[in-house]
Structure formats: structure tokens, C-alpha cells
Amino acid sequence: MVKSTSNEDESVSVRFQSVIKILHLLLSLGIIMAMDKFLERVFVAVAIKFPSALFGMFFVFSILMIFDSVLPSAATILINFFEPANMFIQRWLPVFYVPLLVVLPLSVKGIPAASGVKICFIIVGGWLASLSVAGYTAITIRKIVKTEMIAAEPMPKASPFSKFEVWSWTGMFLASFISAFLYPTALGTNARTCLPFLLAATVLGYMVGSGLPSDIKMVFHPIICCGLSAYLVALAFGYLSKSGVDAVLGYYLTKVSSNPGAGDILMEFLGSVIISFAFSMFKQRKLVKRHATEIFLSVIISSLFSLYSTAIIGRLVGLEPTLTISILPRCITVALALSIVSFFEGVNASLTGAAVILTGLVGANFVQAMLDKLRLNDPIARGLAAASSSHGLGTAALSAKEPEALPFCAIAYALTGITGSLLCSVPAVRHSLLLIAG
Template sequence: MATASLVLAPTPFSRSRNSKLSLKKPSILLQRFPKASSHKPFSSRLRPPSSRPPPGGPAIPAARFRFLVACDDDGAKSKGLIPPRSAGADGGGTAVGFPNVLGILHLAASLGIILGADKFLKQAFAAAAIKFPSALFGMFCVFSVLMVLDYVAPSAAMGLMGFFDPATLFIQRWLPLFYVPSLVVLPLAVRDIPAASGLKICFILVGGWLASLCVAGYTAITVRKIVRTEMIPAEPMTKPSPFTSVELWAWTAIYILTFILALVSPIALGTSARTCLPFLLAATVLGYMLGSGLPSNVKKVFHPIICCAFAADLAALAYGYFSRSGMDAVLADYLTKVSSNPGAGDILMGFLGSVIISFAFSMFKQRKLVKRHAAEIFSSVIIATTFSLYSTAIIGRAVGLESTFTISILPRCITVALALSIVSLFEGANSSLTAAAVVVTGLVGANFVQAVMDKLQLHDPIARGIATASRFSFMDFTYFRMIPL
């Protein structure tokens, strides 16, 4: 018994006798195909040669393909193969946005272990009166364990990496949020800084960033000319999943409901800081989501971190106005620095130690590249970091900047978590100013680093990666993956 196929073949435009364009009606062609028992299935005859199964090999399921059969005016058939859209077609290694229950439990377990290890190390170092940053020690321990496992049992090292992948992706996805609290409370931090001192600090930050960039970049080029190491491609890094509309609306609902709750009952959760925590945290997250979705040309001026801090400050201003408590009081509740009465900023900055520990997994993933280019990386980073620390102190004294402010911005070339640990060793330092100086330096670099490196003729990918990461420690260098910027 023959089977019939109804094919709808639209022809878009044609010319009529009066030479005017007119739409033609779709032509309907009734085709009859031979019996399936005597011939190959229709789908197998439409497969291209590369997709047909080899003789004696397993058949490819027809459900994996979709076919269109179109007919032109003359009734001739044209065949086209359209593969179905896969879940990761556009992601290119992008993580899934909505994990299942097991995925959520996996994330909670892996992230909980990192957070627990960070807290345990902090308490142990504090009890032993050790001034060395505990998170940095934890990072070296994790990296050492991975290297030993990779030498003894590589499969165990890969299994450990796979177990902590959800945690590292989570940290990578929300990383800018952990740096934002210092910018949110910046109005309080700079209130006691004279205008003249503020201008000197800005001069040191911008000029110091440019000088460190030059030192790191040209040092890397010089060392590369000496060692002549060929560049190898970096290991691919999984991209975090983009933000979805469901997440956006969920955080919006949290913000509205908790904002109203705080207005109705300012101490509904025990203290004003705890009551303000949900809506201030939601405002910070919403600002980051909206800032991340801006066009690339807008991000050059209005960076997502700036958008994030602006959203949190705007929420604090609105609540301070309607509750008549004032913006300063709300910002004080945003970052209390009291573990028993945390604010939204304390929750976010509580992840900074985990960020340092998670660097171990990124370093291990790029271990071959780091080992191959160790001479360029370590020499450039050590020289640039030493130059940054000493030049900041020398220029601060030369321009007459107060010693407390000079000490506060001294570790401007180091990532926030380590900078706060270093500045805590000095008495009288302003930790909020330290964090703000590091973040502002990063914002300057994010907006102008590519144009400046082009002007400086820094075209080597290794030199560009090292120069870009010159304001951080060598651990952040692994995040740049040696791609030409």
C-alpha cells in the first residue's frame, strides 16, 4: 500500500503579466512514495553521506533529524537537512541554568565544604595568632593535594575536580558581587577623607595602574625573548550560565516583599541589619543582573559592578527616605562587620575566603600552561607586585598623602580578599578604603586595558594576559587563559 505525503511549498514572489510583484498562492503537491517494505525509509534517503550508517553498523535513529521537502514552481523537490537544536548548541560549554535536585544537592555539598574549610582555617589561625592569610594557606593545601593525586592517581584528581566543579562555577558566576560591598559603603568610607587627599589617592591609583601595566607587560616580553617558549593553547574554561528571566523576577519579588516588610516592621527579624538584609541583598543581585545584560559599549562606561553598587545605594536611599532613618544608617546596616549581626554586605564578603581557595582548582586546570610559562609568569608578577607596593609608598610620601591613607591603598595590586588580610596587619588602616581602591583599580583596568596595551604595542598574548592581571596576584592570572585581549 502506497503512502501519501502532503507537501506545502510556498513560493514567495513572482511577476504577473503587468510586471507587478504579486504573492503567489502556495502550491500543494500530493506525492506518493513507494512502500516502505521494498525501499529504504524516506528519512534515510535524505541523509547526507556523512550521516548515513556504515555497512553493518548501527542505524542512526531518524528522530535525530528533521527534514523539509520544498517544491518550486515546476514541482521539483529540494531537500534540506536541519539538525534539531541541541541544549548546548549556543552555550559552547555553558553550564545549565536550572539544575535538578541532585545538582542542587551537589552544589550545596561542594560549596559547603569550601565555605566550611575557610571558616575552620580562619578560626584555627586566629586561635594560633598566625598572621598569614588562612585562605591562602588553604589554597596551597588544595593545590598540593591535587598535584599529588595527579601524580599518583590522575583519575582521583579528575574526580575531585569534577566534584567541586559546581562550587567553582557558582563562585565564578557571582564573583563580582563579593567585591561590591566596599563600593556600596564608599560614601561612608570617604566621608572623613579631605578632597585634596582624595585627588592624591585617585592620582596614585590611576597612575600606579598604568605603571604596573607597563612594568608587567614589558617584563614578560623581555623574559619571553630570553626563554623563547612556544605558546600552547590554554585549557577551555566552562562558562557560567546566563541569568534567566525567572531568576530576575524571583529576586524582584524578594526585593519588593522584604522592602515592604522592613517598612512595616523595622526590626521584624530581630535587628535593623537583619531586617534590611533581604531587600538590600536582592537589590545588589538585581543590579548585577541588569548590569550584566547591558550592551557591551554601555558596559565600558557603566560597568556591571558600578550598576550593582548603584542599585544597592539607591535601595538604601529609598528605604532611608521612607523610613526616615537616613541613608547613612542603612549603609551602616549593609556592612556591619559583626558576625552576630550581619548585613547584606557581610554575607557577600563572607565568600572572599572561598574565592581564594577556589583559585586552586583554576590553577590546577591550567597547570600545564603555568608550568610551561613559569619563567614569564612568576618573574613578571613578582617584579610588578614589588614595584607596585614600593612605588605606592614612595609616591604617597612624595605627594604628601597621610600615612594612614597610604597604608590603606598599599595593596592595590592584590585581589580584595588578600588585600584585606594584608592591610589588617597595620594599625589605623581603613579596610573599606582598601577594598574600594582595589575595586576601582580593577574598574579602570577593565575599561581601558585593551586600548592602553594596543598603544603600548603589547601584542603578545602571554604579555597581554600578564599585564592585564598585573594588579592582582599570580592566581588571578589563570582566569585570563592566555587569550589575546
């Protein structure tokens, strides 16, 4: 009797602790998301075009650094409080960058096949060149300033997905897909109808991809599996419902807040993801301070190289000047890339977004293997090279396996976009790029 009571008490205690952990996660994640939405509204209200989430990242990092100097215990409390949110974001990080990859087929329509081949050549070759320049520049500058490399702080890795999670999402996918297909007249085929099964397909694809053997993931990253899963499901539903794959992909990412699709829901987390990078940067603050010179100089040099090498290669392969200018910011996150091309006239903004996603796709799939082949072994060089060459998708792919590289990915991710924006805002730089592109 006593033993039975003891077991019941332990069971109640475990359940209570589980509830507390869930509430802690929801509260910490909710605060980060609320901060993101608040900053976004403020920036819109005062007509600031700079991404509010990047400002939030540097703001949170600055606050943590100030606390660390004057009241270290406060910084520790903040880090511990937001740890559940950070681990949740780290576990699901690649998924939040997938929606633009899923709808990529809609972005490249209308591009001539010959031009498409040239653009792919520039993207793949440019990615490899930018990766090498960023990584080797960091190492070269480190040698010049004679900064000795020290070990990075160990970072926790996200837990693998359980069979229960996989089967739960499989059940949700099947139930929502069948419901949407069998009752199209009752529900109407629209974004809300497609949202549940497209969201489940995206999540399930990432889970399955994450569980693949390591040697397969080296050439078939979970991000690819995730995007491919959502696209194939959209293709199947478009065929069975006779609505067509383009229509279903349009429901996946509507960009309309009153009628969001699965991709819109996932991308709502992007601002929070970027803000959360501040906590990873703070954990590696010793390395950030120690190697600040190589970090900043390598980002500036790689940004210049990326812009001008794209213009030069585009001219050499005979790509139309307007298309060359459209893909100039291929290594910069979408929000800032679109801002950069707005400085130029006659560009194809859809192509800009597609070029950015294709660059990230190449980086996500091959960044880790290529960094190994180039013998870029330390987290600083690997993080800077990954983010400088393939922005958010490269960051998500590398940091999922190497969390120690995440802070340097985050810094390069932000500074590459800022540097590119500042460079292209200078008339002399814009004119020189236009002249090179022809």
C-alpha cells in the same frame, strides 16, 4: 495512553536529574565552605595572621598536582565532583567582592578634599602603571627565557541569567523593601530588617548589569552596576525611613557575626572563592609549569614597583606621609593590605581599605579595555596584569568574561599579597619606604 505514560516518565526523569544536580551543587559547595571555615578556625587558634584561604588554595592545588602525578584518575574525579561549585562561584564571582565597594562612602569620610584628589590621582595613575609593568614584564621575561606560548585549555563560561531569575529577584526585592518600610516598629530597623532587600538589590543589580550590551559593559562593568544598585537602594530607604543612608550602609556590612548584614552574607563566600581558584589553576597546569619563571618574576617585579612607585608619587604630589603610607598596598587584597600597613605606625586603616577598593573599582571597570589597548593578548599576561594591579575586583571582572585568564589572576592575586607582606616585613624595606614618603 502509552504516549502519555512515556511523557510522564520523561518528566519524572527530568525532575529527578534536576534534584540530583542541585544536591551535587550543594554538597560540592558545602565541602569547599566547610574547608574554608575549618582552616580559618585553625589559623585563629594557632595565631597565624596569614589568610587561611590562600593557604587552602595552594594546598588544594598541591593535592591535585600530586594526584595528577601518581593517580591521574583521582584528580579527574575531584575536578568533576567540584565542577558544579566552581561554575556557581564563577557565575557569581564579582558579587562576593562588592560589599566593600558599597560601603566605600563610609571609609573616605574625614579625608580632606585636596588630599582626596591626590590619592585618586595616585590610584588611577598607579593602577595603569602597575597594569603595564606586570603585563609587559611577563612578555619580556618570556622572550628572555625563550618560552614559546601555547594555547590555554578551554574553560567553560557561566550561563547568562534568565528572565525568570531576574523577575524572581525583582519580586523578592520589592516585597522585602516594602515590608521593611511599612513595619519598622514591628521589626525594628536593623541589619536583619535591611538584609533581605539589600541582598536582593545587590544580586538584582549584578543581573541587570550582566545583561547590558557589550559596548556599555566595556565602560560600565556589572560590578559597578551591582554596587551602585545597592547604594541607591540604601539611599532611598534611608531617606524614606528617615534613618539616613549612613545608618543603612552600616547595616549592610556590620562585621558582627551575631548580627550580619547583606554584605556580611556575601563576604562569607570569599574564602571559598579563593580556595576554588585552585581548580582553575589545575586545569591550566601545563601553562603554569611552562611559564613559572615569568609568572613569579613578573609578580615580584610588579609588587616592588607598586610599593615604591606609590611612595615616590605620594612624595612628588605632596601627599601627607601618613596618607601615602596608608595607601602603599593599594594593589593587594584587603586582608593582606591591612596586615601590611600594621607594620607602620600612625596609618589610617580605613583609608587603606578604601584605597584598595578604589583601585579594584578602577580595574574592574577598565581592565579589559586597557589590556586590549596595550595589546596584551594572551591569558597569562592579561591575568597577571589584571590581578597584580587590581587584586580581587580586577580578577572577578576579567575572569567573568575570560575564564582562561582566571588561573593566572589567581596566582598573581595570591603571590602579590604574599610578596608585599614579605617585603614590608623586612626593616630595611620599611625604612626605605618611609624615607621616600617623607
